[in-house]
Amino acid sequence: MDDVIGRIPKQLFIDGKWQDSADGSTFGVDDPGNEQRLCEIADGQSADAEAAVEAAVTAQESWARTPPRERGEILRRAFELMTERADELALLMTLEMGKSLKESRAEVIYAAEFFRWFSEEAVRIDGRYSPNPAGGGRTIVTRQPVGPCLLVTPWNFPLAMGTRKIGPAVAAGCTMIVKPPQLTPLSMLNLAALLTEAGLPDGVLNVVSSTSATRIVNPVLGDARVRKMSFTGSTEVGRKLVEQCAPNLQRMSMELGGNAPFLVFADADLDAAVQGAVTAKMRNNGESCVAANRFHVAEPVAEEFTRRLTEKMAGLRIGHGTEEGVSVGPLISDGQRDKVIELVGDARDRGATATTGGEPLDGKGFFYRPTVLSGVPEGARILREEVFGPVAPITTFTDEDEAVALAGDTEFGLVGYLFTRDLDRAIRVGEALPTGMVGINTGLVSNPAAPFGGVKASGFGREGGHEGIDEYLDTKYLAVAVGAH
Template sequence: MSGSPSRPPSASAPTQLFVAGQWRDATGGRTFAVEDPATGEELARVADASPEDGLAALDAAVAAQEAWAATSPLERSELLRRTFDAVMDHRDELAALMTAEMGKPLAESAAEVTYGAEYVRWFAGEATRVGGRYDTAPEGTGRILVGRRPVGPCYLITPWNFPLAMATRKIAPAIAAGCTAVVKPASLTPLTTLAFVGLLAEAGLPEGVVNVVPTSSSSAVSEPILADPRLRKLSFTGSTEVGRTLLRQSADGILRTSMELGGDAPFLVFNDADLDAAVDGALLAKLRNGGQACTAANRFLVQEGVAEEFTLRVVERVRQVRVGPGAAPGTTLGPLIDAAAVERVTELVDDAVARGARVLLAPELPSGLSPDGHFLAPVVLADVPVEARVWREEIFGPVLALRTFADEDEAVALANDTDRGLVSYAFTRDLARGHRLVERLESGMVGLNSGIVSNAAAPFGGIKTSGLGREGGELGIEEYQSVTYAFLPRS
């Protein structure tokens, strides 16, 4: 991967399928367009995989599985470490490419490159730390030997909103565990994932270990792969609705599944909170990636004693947000991913207002933006009724929906009043309350006095309909391993 300031970022990115260690065209030469959400202009045309291409990628993964599983942990670790170095060496190029196809500000893209690379570095270490167990049986009749082995060929489906981090979060543990994989990146943002796999190949990836099949027909490509008895693992990040469908399709093969699904994150601010920290956390948890994150704060619950002050400070800070193309200097909020996203978020705001929510800050775009760009200025709503769609559905946009609460019990009840449970945020100086909230809030993760929870060394994932399994941390590699047990009788 190489580039220069005079060329668009997409000019140096791979645009073909990557199967069995080779870049190749899709069957029939089919392609689809990848567009810049800031302008609507075409960035590149990418190979459009067919179901036959998907199965060819699975063939390659199956053919490579036995040999890759037999490689030493150190060999896998060193491959990942070389890839980490390559990603960091190409940080600026990858960030520019990500901004071009996804729209986020360059500073956020650069931060994602660093964050995504950390998964590669973390699992480079985990590859050599896979443990086991050797114990005496309680009866004294022999020994219990427990080990782990690769689960086998995997199908990894990544979303459009974090095109590097979501790819590394799945590919790196699969490689570390000794699994081969077929990767299907989102059709809206395939270029960054393709570029990453290009770096992985340059770092010495054996052919067939990782294969990439971008496609405009996700279900058509996925169904035959999921139905193939040779596949042993599915990892998906995306909506709860699609996750349910994929789980049904995985049932016949009894596939090992990891599901990182939708969120509905509550953000609690108590009377004793450090308001400066709470406001900073609110802006980070809500507006990072334009609100297009499963971890985005969805519902702001503010205790009555600080509600007015917190709201005033939030509105003032949101007024300072600069909407524009992600590559433009000074932009702090880029476009949404497509026109459908803008339409849906607008509908959520209109529904809330119709139900009685007050608009404290209405969307107002600066002049000079492309009329074909998918921009939406941030909105702040107060007194949002719990019946409003914006309160019940994942927003995925720059809308801050606020309402007040009287005491801790009411706050917890409101926070837990959802079928989802990915992450919760809470700001309080009371240590005892903080401990209680960590235990009472129904979510897989809690940001206590922090507007961000993601870390490569931590187990990312949710409960309820927000998903199954964990990504990252010590648990991340276990999602790609099977447990084996042998009994060794006493001689």
């Protein structure tokens, strides 16, 4: 483990060079599984952010002219390097974030797939040519890189949320300034080194770690030469960033909070529904914007579903992510664990019952037991707020209309899940749910080949799929006069 940490760059990455912060300051990165210090890394300042912008702006013109095939080949080499080093990348992620090694390996493979997908999309950036309907001219439509971008990534998926933004930016021909999360910055620093090894030119990717997001974001968004921002994080922060982008009218992609409903109809395959529930709830220790947050179950099967889910959740092994057989690691911080304790306490005070779990673990590390809450009343905060932890609150419904109404009773609209054997109902309810994504008889929707994103307070823009590269391209129309022969 010490060898892995020792090999990770610990400075800022600006214009192809590793360097200390402007004032030489550093901050610590800790292991949430034992609360031990892993290392110290550079704490970026506003001057460093400004230097990163200059590097990105300077590199933009030549990078935009780089042939799409070359850009794609860089991404392809990065994909291959990530695949070759999956075990080491997974261990680093587990140490800084806490998830089990099994989950970390799955994230590495998922993250690498964005590079492979967008390596193929780079050569498929298209346009069109057509005669004017009235004659006398031609219409040419072409697509060009939007320009330098600010990418702000979250702590819960420290590698995949980076590749999901960097992949399409590289493919489109955009340069980048990346602000990685304070809690889990090491995976991004390591990714910058890997992309350099894959052949990414100096200045195309710049990474500025910092204890202050404001210190980095403000000078970057204040520079009109930066033309786009992509952010993954809370809705509260997202709203503020939208305001900051307004003066310079920078394009935005906002992947914000979620409050995913999980609907189980009376005709559902309960074994599949329970397995889907564990997948949708417990991925990433429950610290995921697409985690199932509210379980609405048809009354006739609610008792049996609760019994089976309780049995599954109670059987999950909890411990440090590097331990063999562990499937549930720690939460990211004591503050996050306190939030889970608070929401569970509120539900129990209102009459909910914990059929398993319902408490933190004693000792080092920010652990909370996998929990199932039954009889959760309508007014419980956990039905309104994103719990971001291993807690499954269960309520019941009587018919389809009530299920859809309950599912949509939130400001968020990222993803919903539903389980039913009725194809008509699956399509009908899937189309009725006010979410950007729907999982039908599956608890896993993330897919590099599909558009990821939400509606309402869950944001706008899409990442992944054919749509993902559109966020980094401007459309240009050329009007061409063609005279008579």
